[in-house]
Amino acid sequence: MLLNGLDTLGVERDTALEVIEAVAMDSVPPIRRKAYEYLIALEGDSAETPEIAKALALPTNTVRRALEDLTAYALIQRFGQGQGKSDLWQVRP
DSSP, X not given: OHHHHHHHTTOOHHHHHHHHHXXXXXXXXXXXXXXXXXXXXXXXXXXXXXXXXXXXXXXXXXHHHHHHHHHHTTSEEEEOOOTTSOOEEEEOO
16 A cells, blocks of 8 residues: 555656555564564574674574564475474575
8 A cells, every 4th residue: 555655746756665565674572573584694604693693792582582473474484404403494485
């Protein structure tokens, strides 16, 4: 609906899509957004849960929950490494 409104106002499509992206990202809870942006910055590489938690200066369990939420939205993917090992996380292509 936001795109329709911006189209009605005559906003160029590229600008409209930038506005929509900004609105969408601004509505994401802060921890989830930081975790997602961290993974995006890796440019296709993956990171383990403790590494992400350390980079965000947050507890590992808190970061894991945010990463699980991002996985539920199909924005990232989780790669289990087996019993007793940290999961790997990566942005979906």
